[in-house]
Amino acid sequence: MTENNLKAFPGSSGNMITKNFNVGPSHVDPDVANDIQQAIDQGILSISHRSERFYQLYAKARTEIFKYFSLPADWQIYFVGSGSDAMESACRGLIEKRSFHHVNGNFSERAYKFAGMIKKDAVLNKRDELSGFTGEPDAAPEGTDCAFFCKTETATGVATSWDYIKAFRDKNPGVTIVCDVVSVVPTEPLDPNMCDYYFFSVQKGCGMSAGLGVALCSLQALEKCKRLSEAGYDVGANRALITMDEFAKKDATLDTPNVLQIFLLGKVFERFNQKGLVAIESETRAKAKQIYDWLETSEYFYAGVSDPALRANTAVSVKFKDGVEEEAVLKAVTEAGFETGLGYGAALQTGYIFAQRRGNDPCADLLPSSVAPHAHLTRTLP
Amino acid sequence: MTENNLKAFPGSSGNMITKNFNVGPSHVDPDVANDIQQAIDQGILSISHRSERFYQLYAKARTEIFKYFSLPADWQIYFVGSGSDAMESACRGLIEKRSFHHVNGNFSERAYKFAGMIKKDAVLNKRDELSGFTGEPDAAPEGTDCAFFCKTETATGVATSWDYIKAFRDKNPGVTIVCDVVSVVPTEPLDPNMCDYYFFSVQKGCGMSAGLGVALCSLQALEKCKRLSEAGYDVGANRALITMDEFAKKDATLDTPNVLQIFLLGKVFERFNQKGLVAIESETRAKAKQIYDWLETSEYFYAGVSDPALRANTAVSVKFKDGVEEEAVLKAVTEAGFETGLGYGAALQTGYIFAQRRGNDPCADLLPSSVAPHAHLTRTLP
Numbered sequence: 054m055t056e057n058n059l060k061a062f063p064g065s066s067g068n069m070i071t072k073n074f075n076v077g078p079s080h081v082d083p084d085v086a087n088d089i090q091q092a093i094d095q096g097i098l099s100i101s102h103r104s105e106r107f108y109q110l111y112a113k114a115r116t117e118i119f120k121y122f123s124l125p126a127d128w129q130i131y132f133v134g135s136g137s138d139a140m141e142s143a144c145r146g147l148i149e150k151r152s153f154h155h156v157n158g159n160f161s162e163r164a165y166k167f168a169g170m171i172k173k174d175a176v177l178n179k180r181d182e183l184s185g186f187t188g189e190p191d192a193a194p195e196g197t198d199c200a201f202f203c204k205t206e207t208a209t210g211v212a213t214s215w216d217y218i219k220a221f222r223d224k225n226p227g228v229t230i231v232c233d234v235v236s237v238v239p240t241e242p243l244d245p246n247m248c249d250y251y252f253f254s255v256q257k258g259c260g261m262s263a264g265l266g267v268a269l270c271s272l273q274a275l276e277k278c279k280r281l282s283e284a285g286y287d288v289g290a291n292r293a294l295i296t297m298d299e300f301a302k303k304d305a306t307l308d309t310p311n312v313l314q315i316f317l318l319g320k321v322f323e324r325f326n327q328k329g330l331v332a333i334e335s336e337t338r339a340k341a342k343q344i345y346d347w348l349e350t351s352e353y354f355y356a357g358v359s360d361p362a363l364r365a366n367t368a369v370s371v372k373f374k375d376g377v378e379e380e381a382v383l384k385a386v387t388e389a390g391f392e393t394g395l396g397y398g399a400a401l402q403t404g405y406i407f408a409q410r411r412g413n414d415p416c417a418d419l420l421p422s423s424v425a426p427h428a429h430l431t432r433t434l435p
Numbered sequence: 436m437t438e439n440n441l442k443a444f445p446g447s448s449g450n451m452i453t454k455n456f457n458v459g460p461s462h463v464d465p466d467v468a469n470d471i472q473q474a475i476d477q478g479i480l481s482i483s484h485r486s487e488r489f490y491q492l493y494a495k496a497r498t499e500i501f502k503y504f505s506l507p508a509d510w511q512i513y514f515v516g517s518g519s520d521a522m523e524s525a526c527r528g529l530i531e532k533r534s535f536h537h538v539n540g541n542f543s544e545r546a547y548k549f550a551g552m553i554k555k556d557a558v559l560n561k562r563d564e565l566s567g568f569t570g571e572p573d574a575a576p577e578g579t580d581c582a583f584f585c586k587t588e589t590a591t592g593v594a595t596s597w598d599y600i601k602a603f604r605d606k607n608p609g610v611t612i613v614c615d616v617v618s619v620v621p622t623e624p625l626d627p628n629m630c631d632y633y634f635f636s637v638q639k640g641c642g643m644s645a646g647l648g649v650a651l652c653s654l655q656a657l658e659k660c661k662r663l664s665e666a667g668y669d670v671g672a673n674r675a676l677i678t679m680d681e682f683a684k685k686d687a688t689l690d691t692p693n694v695l696q697i698f699l700l701g702k703v704f705e706r707f708n709q710k711g712l713v714a715i716e717s718e719t720r721a722k723a724k725q726i727y728d729w730l731e732t733s734e735y736f737y738a739g740v741s742d743p744a745l746r747a748n749t750a751v752s753v754k755f756k757d758g759v760e761e762e763a764v765l766k767a768v769t770e771a772g773f774e775t776g777l778g779y780g781a782a783l784q785t786g787y788i789f790a791q792r793r794g795n796d797p798c799a800d801l802l803p804s805s806v807a808p809h810a811h812l813t814r815t816l817p
Contacts, residue, residue, distance in 0.1 A: 085480075089471060090472075098468070098644035099463045134516025134690070135516070135673070135690035135692070136690065136691070137689065138516060138674075138690065140673070141672045141673045144672065167672035167673065170669070170671070170675065171669050171671075171672055172667075172669050256691055262481070262693075262694060262695050263484065263692060263693060263695075264516075264647070264693030265646070285554075287552070287554050289523075289552070289553075290526065290548075290552040291517070291519040291522070307519065308517035309519075309645040310645060310646065311516070311693065312644060312645050313646065
């Protein structure tokens with residue numbers, strides 16, 4: 054491998070700017086940095102969460118998000134500390150006895166583990182990493198009352214198609230469906246008929262820093278949680294859906310929330326609404342195609358997810374081709390300004406994720422436009 | 436009541452600056468606003484929580500806080516979304532069967548409610564609001580394995596003395612003690628022998644915006660949680676003490692944490708350490724005395740907490756004297772730039788809280804130095 058070869062790597066001929074290409078938080082949007090300054094100037098960091106000003110911020114974020122996804126008025130939004138918080142709230146509030154977990158990566162597995170930790174009868178439906186769920190949907194085991202999907206596995210770039218989830222729903226009526234859309238929002242629609250509960254966090258496609266999780270909960274799901282609570286189940290305390298709902302009705306939270314992030318999220322979705330979901334989805338799909346097309350011609354890499362039907366639009370995993378000097382490529386990647394992490398585990402892996410988030414990603418200038426103008430780069434999970 | 440009378444109200448002759456005097460978040464420290472700018476400039480908002488840079492931020496916050504409170508090395512620090520998060524983690528992880536709750540306000544009552552919601556045998560030991568725990572400590576009921584205290588009730592300014600908690604501990608050996616120090620940190624020592632678990636949030640005395648809770652957990656408490664987990668108890672999932680401990684050992688968190696706030700907290704405690712706990716405690720005590728002394732001479736108010744032994748140093752509740760035209764005073768207060776909230780409930784109350792936080796509070800200039808240079812003002816809870 055020569056120096057010339059390495060220069061062909063996206064960004065390697067650019068300036069020495071270190072950019073975050075981790076699978077975790079995205080690079081924070083410059084607009085968001087401006088919003089933070091505005092929050093400081095307006096004194097938003099100090100406002101009470103029991104004040105009209107805060108209720109307006111809450112309502113603003115709710116209204117913009119509901120508008121963006123065309124969610125019905127009987128759904129509700131809850132703000133928690135992280136996506137995992139929203140995941141635990143679902144496990145406690147929406148599983149009566151038996152949950153059925155479609156697991157093909159770290160995050161779908163986390164929901165399975167959480168359900169087990171809180172003493173539910175969690176049933177595993179596992180696929181290999183970089184593989185997933187296609188074809189005829191699996192029937193839920195007898196007694197299942199809640200099913201979990203991870204729409205896109207953040208760290209491996211495997212997607213489950215909405216068609217699969219829809220077919221599962223049709224085949225298993227009466228089963229509550231929870232869907233992790235952390236690595237999806239804002240690039241795909243969230244159909245209120247397909248799932249009963251969606252959750253995401255803000256440090257991915259929203260281009261914000263971490264520290265806020267968002268749960269979108271249907272009336273049906275909320276009523277199930279109420280039934281479970283009345284039947285004596287432990288549905289949680291601080292993050293119980295019924296507790297959060299009581300306060301959400303007043304555009305408020307029980308505990309002191311992340312006021313800054315709720316303010317920022319409202320601003321972020323206001324901008325998303327200016328562009329619209331259709332445009333953002335279409336742009337994301339086109340850019341994903343650019344990346345996958347580029348991989349077909351790449352000298353170093355190939356797509357980690359071999360089945361095109363399982364490839365995500367927001368996270369593209371890649372693997373080294375045989376014979377590639379991985380160390381040299383890694384060095385070139387670093388020198389090109391890509392800050393690559395070790396993913397969510399300790400072991401060094403021979404793989405990467407290009408996790409594109411959405412159109413206005415500031416890392417665009419690091420990649421040649423012929424390749425993928427809006428891509429993130431990181432190691433995959435061990 | 437004449438205009439002259441009203442001008443005697445602290446700040447009423449000052450500029451028309453609206454300042455936050457809510458019992459919830461304090462006014463954010465200008466140093467913190469500068470730190471946020473630094474975080475943006477240094478790209479901290481975008482760093483991965485699985486990167487060396489983040490581990491260093493975590494370690495920095497831990498080290499500064501441990502140094503400030505002289506905590507032993509076998510204690511651990513966990514970062515959660517709020518004080519209430521840390522409260523629920525304690526209820527799940529540290530109550531085996533029966534908990535004993537010293538309740539004299541909203542927050543001590545919240546722990547009692549949480550314990551009940553998660554199906555523990557929570558025993559209530561209740562005092563009236565504005566009253567509290569003094570004298571010979573109550574013996575815990577037979578079978579109690581965990582006791583809860585709220586050192587200072589945020590919204591009513593009632594304190595429980597450390598002497599009382601120590602005497603309770605001596606009288607009830609073997610009982611795990613959890614202490615809510617949300618409205619205490621950083622103004623008093625946290626004795627690792629007196630309690631097994633302390634928790635606080637950052638939007639009070641730390642002068643930060645909300646969205647981060649901190650739990651300080653002894654080895655003994657952690658081992659109890661491990662025992663409960665091994666015995667089959669549901670000790671939590673995302674915020675289980677044993678889960679958080681596994682990651683805290685690596686200066687990490689399971690879910691994506693509030694990286695910005697952890698960075699800020701490290702900077703804030705670095706400054707606290709420059710001043711030192713002894714100086715901050717002594718300054719706070721002296722200022723509290725100024726406020727209570729001023730109340731003795733006030734034309735409008737008197738101290739809400741009548742027993743001097745129960746008066747908090749960080750939150751001073753005041754009540755209107757008979758015959759005072761409350762509406763007129765409220766108007767003067769607002770015109771003087773005090774943004775008074777409705778506390779944590781809906782009803783308008785004839786009471787206030789002066790909640791001083793610590794020495795470098797930016798609201799100082801609103802109050803005449805002869806009174807209380809570092810005070811917050813708000814309504815009390817209904």
